[in-house]
Amino acid sequence: MTTVTLKGNPFDTVGSLPVVGSAAPDFELVKTDLSVATLADYSGSKLVLNIFPSVDTPTCATSVRKFNESAAAHKGVNVICVSADLPFAAARFCGAEGIDNLDTGSSFRSTFGDDYGLAFANGPLQGLLSRAVVILDEAGKVIYTEQVAETADEPNYEAALAALA
Template sequence: MANVTFKGNKMTLVGSEVKVGDKAPNFSVLANDLSPVTLEDSKGFKRLISVVPSIDTGVCDAQTRRFNEEASKLDNVKVITVSMDLPFAQKRWCAASGLENVQVVSDHRDASFGEAYGVLMQELRLLARSTFVVDSNDTVTYVEYVGEGTDHPDYDAAIEALKAAE
């Protein structure tokens, strides 16, 4: 498993680590209207899955905005931001942010995404900051488990991987 810290404290990640070349695991999360969202809902698109501990923090806000901005320049792309925030808090954040090219979803109910992608931090019941690119054939083409949860991901590498994905 990836080694992850949060504010310098070592975290135990629950679930299975995802690697480049793997078939992307399916998951079931909630949209901010409480409807279910799965990986299969975006089948046929290239997906950038941006995982954040909480949408209400500065780094998570910046990460979501940056990927939204970059995705608006690309075709056949879906950006999905996943956190453990309640759907109501996500809905409030989305309304205030004005972002249009990103779907923010909640894993709070079952931690389905967190366990399927190996990003559930046991000690905090939050998701570890990470980025996954999944091509239109559901193959994982890029993975980054950010070593320190308060650091930014490698935006450029993720966007290049998204551009290169089929």
């Protein structure tokens, strides 16, 4: 269990992020076309998992925009923005924003939040995913993690992008 805050109020997640150096847990996420994305689909390239509560909040939307920009500049890197939002919400947001350099994945039908230790266990966001970044190498090994301590804050983009070098 990890404690994070939302506007200074503490809440717990169901676990902890995967440890750097470990094999990433497999996942099944629903893409905007309702197909299922799995970890194996991204084998052979580095993968950035930008994880957050909902694209319909300002900080989450900003993180999607920033990772969309950075994804275009890094060859051999894929980005998945992961939330419990329905695939329709992600498609609406990405379409309206012109975001096309990344994938979105909904955890609404999966155990992703439990497997990655970041579903909120209590509080007003219970059942949603806490803000985190997990980066995997080409073989699916965890090379970087950040559990954002204050949910309203953005992740450390510079550190995440440095892990891709």
